[in-house]
Amino acid sequence: MGxxxxxxxxxxxxxREKTNKLKTLEEIIQHVENPEQxxxxxxxxxxxxxxxxxxxxxxxxxxxxxxVSHKLYHWWQEPYGAKRKISASYLHTRIxxxxxxxxxxxxxxxxxxxxxxxxxxxxxxxxxxxxPTITAKTGVLKRILTILNIPLEELEQKKAILDRKFPxxxxxxxxxxxxxxxxxxxxxxxxxxxxxVTLRYVNQxxxxxxxxxxxxxxxxxxAKILPPQKxxxxxxxxxxxxxxxxxxxxxxxxxxxxxxxxHPRILKDTQLAKHHLHITFLEEGYATFSYAKDRLQxxxxxxxxxxxxxxxxxxxxxxxxxxxxxxxQPTKFxxxxxxxxxxxxxxxxxxxxxxRLIEDFLWKEFSMxxxxxxxxxxLHISLDGDITANYRIAVRSEEAIQLFKEIxxxxxLGTWKEYRLQKxxxxxxxxxxxxxxxxxxxxxxxxxxxxxxxxxxxxxxARQLLANEAPxxxxxxxxxxxxxxxxxxxENE
Amino acid sequence: MSKxxxxxxxxxxxxxxxxxxxxKEEFLGYLQKQGYTREEAIxxxxxxxxxxxxxxxxxxxxxxxxxxxxxxLFVEYMTEEDWEAIExxxxxxxxxxxxxxxxxxxxxxxxxxxxxxxxxEILEQLxxx
Numbered sequence: 001m002g003x004x005x006x007x008x009x010x011x012x013x014x015x016r017e018k019t020n021k022l023k024t025l026e027e028i029i030q031h032v033e034n035p036e037q038x039x040x041x042x043x044x045x046x047x048x049x050x051x052x053x054x055x056x057x058x059x060x061x062x063x064x065x066x067x068v069s070h071k072l073y074h075w076w077q078e079p080y081g082a083k084r085k086i087s088a089s090y091l092h093t094r095i096x097x098x099x100x101x102x103x104x105x106x107x108x109x110x111x112x113x114x115x116x117x118x119x120x121x122x123x124x125x126x127x128x129x130x131x132p133t134i135t136a137k138t139g140v141l142k143r144i145l146t147i148l149n150i151p152l153e154e155l156e157q158k159k160a161i162l163d164r165k166f167p168x169x170x171x172x173x174x175x176x177x178x179x180x181x182x183x184x185x186x187x188x189x190x191x192x193x194x195x196x197v198t199l200r201y202v203n204q205x206x207x208x209x210x211x212x213x214x215x216x217x218x219x220x221x222x223a224k225i226l227p228p229q230k231x232x233x234x235x236x237x238x239x240x241x242x243x244x245x246x247x248x249x250x251x252x253x254x255x256x257x258x259x260x261x262x263h264p265r266i267l268k269d270t271q272l273a274k275h276h277l278h279i280t281f282l283e284e285g286y287a288t289f290s291y292a293k294d295r296l297q298x299x300x301x302x303x304x305x306x307x308x309x310x311x312x313x314x315x316x317x318x319x320x321x322x323x324x325x326x327x328x329q330p331t332k333f334x335x336x337x338x339x340x341x342x343x344x345x346x347x348x349x350x351x352x353x354x355x356r357l358i359e360d361f362l363w364k365e366f367s368m369x370x371x372x373x374x375x376x377x378x379l380h381i382s383l384d385g386d387i388t389a390n391y392r393i394a395v396r397s398e399e400a401i402q403l404f405k406e407i408x409x410x411x412x413l414g415t416w417k418e419y420r421l422q423k424x425x426x427x428x429x430x431x432x433x434x435x436x437x438x439x440x441x442x443x444x445x446x447x448x449x450x451x452x453x454x455x456x457x458x459x460x461x462a463r464q465l466l467a468n469e470a471p472x473x474x475x476x477x478x479x480x481x482x483x484x485x486x487x488x489x490x491e492n493e
Numbered sequence: 494m495s496k497x498x499x500x501x502x503x504x505x506x507x508x509x510x511x512x513x514x515x516x517k518e519e520f521l522g523y524l525q526k527q528g529y530t531r532e533e534a535i536x537x538x539x540x541x542x543x544x545x546x547x548x549x550x551x552x553x554x555x556x557x558x559x560x561x562x563x564x565x566l567f568v569e570y571m572t573e574e575d576w577e578a579i580e581x582x583x584x585x586x587x588x589x590x591x592x593x594x595x596x597x598x599x600x601x602x603x604x605x606x607x608x609x610x611x612x613x614e615i616l617e618q619l620x621x622x
Contacts, residue, residue, distance in 0.1 A: 344553050
């Protein structure tokens, strides 16, 4: 081939490569809806391009700060120090094969061949002695497999990881359900290092504790109930479960500050949305009776809190700080203008999304255009000086009550709140649609179960559902640590 | 103007729309049509809120990033019964939130060091079991 022809061929190859790169860039730009939050799997599926190329191009296009979210959580995304149990028979065979391919008989030779410090490969010696399982730190395992040219995915494909099934689909219904519990009554707690993490879940109703523990088990983790200290059951999960919930989008720390959204799948999956509203009603919801022109109304809603400290003018903040540990009405401290201008903008994201879900269900299932409205119930000033605003939404129409009835009782769990709502619905059906006398109002009050969970209920349910996990539940004195708060507070009612 | 007359004046706004809840703009717009300036209408709105004749509700819409992109303010004509309902709900929420705070408070006032120590203790306890 002549010099000219060769140079033309090289030029065309270069041009083709450039054109392809440009096409990739254009395609990425076209398919990325939000450059700050890119779902790599979604893009991979749409464009049919290898993940590595996509990741690199995205970083070039949008910079390193772009949050690339993953649908799958792989073992190598775990922190360096997270320990994995690996099948020794698999790893021994694969290491031997890979070393042979490189032409090394032992880790020392391997290091020399690859021109890397011996310390980087010496762990192989320890691993070859371990059987039937090898305990390895994620970071070290990743390094050795990379050195030996063993694809990281292979461990997942061959099911060589024994302590947990990887990869984990962060968009699966199981994870979305766990996310809901964590968003409502849970908190992701981060210690000194990324390996020291846990998901804490606290609830007074043993039925919800049971549900939470089962949901954690369904995603392959475990949850343990700690001995009682407070008027509620205190559950902690393994660290992988906590990191999975974090990878699925729930930040570490106080939710009143981080203001997390719902799990994205909930917004796209009707069944999951209903499940979310069911669990959220049980964990963050309320139901109460009221009267309009002496006619009975049933009001159902959800509330969530948000830290608004940084939005409060310094002078007002000083005033509010005089009420540490108390709750106050916003109208006492803010002008109406401030309340109208600032408070709506700070509505918790999850509550806004939940309002939208309710609105959509009412429209789809009842052809009813109803927009559940929000208000700030009160402000709470913590002992640390943080101001949180409690936002709530409420519905009271027949259709909305019907919707909640269907959502809550499609698959009831047996919680106190479900029992209470069932009774309230029965009362509502009996008394609704007519003017009530003061005597009838009194009857309703007497028939309505209390919102706090009775001591007997807690003890019975805890013994039925949690005694295997926490044998202390059978100890009369210990279980009373959970119930005594209610007793002291409500025994006169 | 007496309190009773002021309430009647506000009620007329809602009667005009034949609704218990109207938008804030409808509320102010009606007053402006009656000859009040915008500032005077806002004054009346503020006064009505202060005297608990009305209550404001809101609806917000979010963009993809979770930022509020639009908000609508609604004004509800409030009776004593309505305030009783609000109080009943607020009471129930406040009780539940108080309990939540008790359950979570042990984490709140902690310094970073104390927090780390506590997490370490819990994790150790979990591993022992």
